[in-house]
Amino acid sequence: MNTRTVPLLIFLVLFLDQAVKFYIKTNFVLGESIDVFSWFHIVFIENEGAAWGAKLSDLLPISDRTGKLALTLFRIVAIGGISYWTYSSLKKGANSWLLTAQSLILAGALGNIIDSVFYGLLFTDSWGQIAQFLPPVGYEGFFHGKVVDMIYFPLIDTTWPEWVPLKGGSPFRFFDAVFNIADVSISTGVGILLVFGSKAFPKEVENNPESAQQQPS
Secondary structure (H helix, E strand, O other): OOOHHHHHHHHHHHHHHHHHHHHHHHHHHHHHEEEEEOOOEEEEEEEEEOOOHHHHHHHOOOOOOHHHHHHHHHHHHHHHHHHHHHHHHHHHHOOOOHHHHHHHHHHHHHHHHHHHHHHHHOOOOOOOOOOEEEEOOOOOOOOOEEEEEEEEEOOEEEEOOOOOOOOOOEEEEEEOOEHHHHHHHHHHHHHHHHOOHHHHHHHOOOOOOHHOOOOOO
C-alpha cells in the first residue's frame, strides 16, 4: 500500500458506512427491522455509548450527557493518535498488513465519530417517525449525537433445552449485538493485527557479520 491506496481505502470504508447510516436514518423508524434472511436482519437502533451500549455514567458518578461528551472527546483524541500512527507507518514504508489494519481501524473510528459529533445537528429524532435531514433544529447538540447501528445476525438463535436448570425453555441467542459497518471495519483491522501480527510487525533482521561468527557451537 502507498500514499494513494491508504487514503482511498479509508475513504471507501467511510463513504460506505455513512451512506448506509444515512439510508437507515432517513428510511427507518427507530426500532424498525427487516428480515433479509433467516439469519440476517436489519434492525435500526441508536447507540448512545461505547461498544455494546455501555455508558461512562454506568461506571462513574456523572450524568449521561457528561459521560457522552467525555466519550466523544476521548474518541477524537484516539483518532488523532491512530492518524499519527498510520501516517508514521506510511512514511516508514510499513508493509501492507499493517497499513491495511491501520486504515480499517481509522476509517471505522472516523465513521462512528461523525455520528457522535454531527448527527444530533443533522437529523431530527427517529422516535415514531422517519428522521428529517438538515432540519431547523436537530435532536441534540454538537458532540451529543447517537451512533446508528443496523446489522444483526445472531449466530445461534434457539431455546435452552428443557432439562437445563433455571434456563430450560427460555430463548438463547449467541452474538446478539447490533452493529454497523464502522464497527466491522474496526474489528477487521484489530483482527488482522491479532491474527497476522507476525506479518504486520516483522522482526528486523540484523545484518551484522560479527554476529554470525559469535554463534554458539
